[in-house]
Amino acid sequence: MKRLITAASTAVLVLAASPAAAEDANLARNLVANCANCHGTNGKAVPNAGMATLAGQPKEGLVQRMNEFRSGARPATVMHQIAKGYSDAQIDLIAGYLAAQK
Amino acid sequence: MFNRRDFLKAAGATGFSAGVVTLGGCASGSSKAKGHVVVVGGGYGGATAAKYLRMWSNGSVDVTLIERNTEFTSCPISNLVIAGEKTLADITVSYEGLRKWGVRVIHDDVVGIDAAKRSIRLAKQGELSYDRAVLSPGIEFLWDQVPGLKTAEAQAKILHAWKAGPQTVALRKQLESMKDGGVYALCVPKAPYRCPPGPYERASMIAHYFKAHKPKSKVLILDANPDVTSKKGLFVKAWSELYKGMVEYRPNSELRDVDAASRTAILEFDKVKADVLNVVPPHRAGNVVTQSGAKLANNRWAEVDWLSLESVNAKGIHILGDSTLSAPLMPKSGFMANQHGKVAAAAILNLLAGEAPSPEPMMSNTCYSFVDAKHVIHVASVHKYDAEKKTMVTVPGSGGVSAERSALEASFAVGWAKNIWADMLT
Known part of the structure; x- marks a missing residue:
């Protein structure tokens, strides 16, 4: 009986995991590539070119800034328009990947 | 025949190995990918794809880039060279940075591609086999639609300057030699064309030059489109506030032909003689795309699967940038081509590892346009x-x-250029 339950719960786990398997294992990396055109590869901006370096910034701060761009709380020329293109989950992934950059 | 083994040999002979440079990015996932990718065209799309294939695979995928020119020259910012605000050197970047990533850069022309054999033939340096090909050749002009410009002589006189390089400098010289009180006319093709706001930025920047140096001169925009294609309100405002009486915009002015000798644009109901006539002919995907057997829309633009940028019919061939049949509201821009390059690179690495491309690609775009030397607008x-x-x-x-x-935004436009050039080339 115990064996059956284990087998059943494994099946549930497999079922729960399968939609995730169809998703993008490199999603955070790929999303950050959207930022690189202005903010440098992996968020490492060209020095003294007037663009913010995002690599290595604390994740919470990056998420907060994006949220402020989206709400309009933080004035911007273009980032308020770009930030609205990404979901909370995407912003979380982007911020996490950038924060982990050395 | 240049195959994967030859690639490794050649790469070894030039001191190339994955250990030569520090390869960034994370080591998981894509490093399972193995194979040889040949990228044709080292512009915004192709150079980006080449770098990201090397970076994201941690050097496990061999990449050869075929590019005719020995240096990259940027179309974005080239209108500032035409206006005398920047030099060609300011918009030129070396391919050495890509070599440091382990990309084998070959300067040659592609004369044919065989999708079934997975092989690319070069004009001078033989044949290359590939596991996947990336074609990012930019645009080819439809000279048939402007018969008077078919000869090399006519093309040397009536410039397009819609591919940055010698034509950029030549148009600058024509403007410098023009007398004060002259007319500069720019013929804009029907959309879709490369860089939707580009013609209006060019008109603005040439007016900026005239205002300071040849104030009696005039800028005439002969637009085949029914209205300003991009950032209309902002451009029209700039023309009326900065260049009143100097910039004239004529919609629905499709070019039928050109008399090169007299620098005359021949429209349906009108002929317009200019002192400097600048014609951007209608265009299509680059030759390597149209010759590849890839399915084209209207005989002009390649239809791609947006999950991978792979041709909808020519398997193993990924097509980027201006050559694609753009998705709705997607401009033919350098920024967009760079984003195509990254989505294609990620998809190719998955495919070479036996995995499906990401089902959820995202792309962004920002096009900055100068309306004078110090002021910029974006979309x-x-x-x-x-x-x-x-x-x-x-x-x-x-x-x-x-x-x-x-x-x-002018400072951001310059900062953007420096960052995107580094993102694709260093």
Whole structure:
């Protein structure tokens, strides 16, 4: 009986995991590539070119800034328009990947 | 015949190995990918794809880039060279940075591609076999639609300057030699064309030059389109506030032909003689794309699967940038081509590792345009994959244009250029 339950719960786990398997294992990396055109590869901006370096910034701060761009709380020329293109989950992934950059 | 083994040999002979440079990015996932990718065209799309294939695979995928020119010259910012605000050197970047990533850069012309044999033939350096090919050749002009410009002589006199390089400098010289009180006329083709705001930026920057140096001169925009194609309100405002009486905009002015000798644009109901006539002919995907057997829309643009940028019919061939049949509201821009290059690189690495491409690619775009030397306007958009429509669509509520022209955005435009050049080439 115990064996059956284990087998059943494994099946549930497999079922729960399968939609995730169809998703993008490199999603955070790929999303950050959207930022690189202005903010440098992996968020490492060209020095003294007037663009913010995002690599290595604390994740919470990056998420907060994006949220402020989206709400309009933080004035911007273009980032308020770009930030609205990404979901909370995407912003979380982007911020996490950038924060982990050395 | 240049195959994978030859690639490794050649790479070894030039001191290349994965250990030569520090390869960034994370070591998981894509490093399972193995194979040889040949990229044709080292512009915004191709150079980006080449670098990201090397970076994201941690050097496990061999990449050869075929590029005719020995240096990269940027179309974005080239209107500032035409206006005398920048030099060609300011918009030129070496391919050495890509070599440091382990990309084998070959300067040659592609004369043929055989999708079935997975082989690319070069003009001088033989044949290359590939596991996947990336074609990012930019545009080819449809000279048939402007018969008077078919000869090399006519093309040397009536410039397009829509591919940055010698033509950029030549147009600058024509403007410098023009007498004060002359007319500069720019013929804009029907959309879709490369760089939607580009013609209006060029008109603005040439007016900026005239205002300071040849104030009696005139800028005439002969637009085949029914209206200004991009950032209309901001451009029209700049023309009336900065260049009153100097810039004239004529919609629905499709070019039928050109008399090169007299520098005359022949329209349906009118003939316009100019002192400097600048014609951007209608264009299509680059030759390597149209010759590859890839399915084209209207005989002009390649239809791609937006999950991978792979041709809808020519398997193993990925097509980037201006050559693609653009998704709705997606401009033919350098920024966009760079984003195509990254989505294609990620998809190719998955495919070479035996995995499906990401089902949820995202792309963004920002096009900055100078309206004078110190003021800039933008249009921005964010694009996501729509599985039902099987294309990229803009994310509702995102994107937009500048509230007003500003000096702050001029600094961002220059900062953007420096960063995107580094993102693709170093």
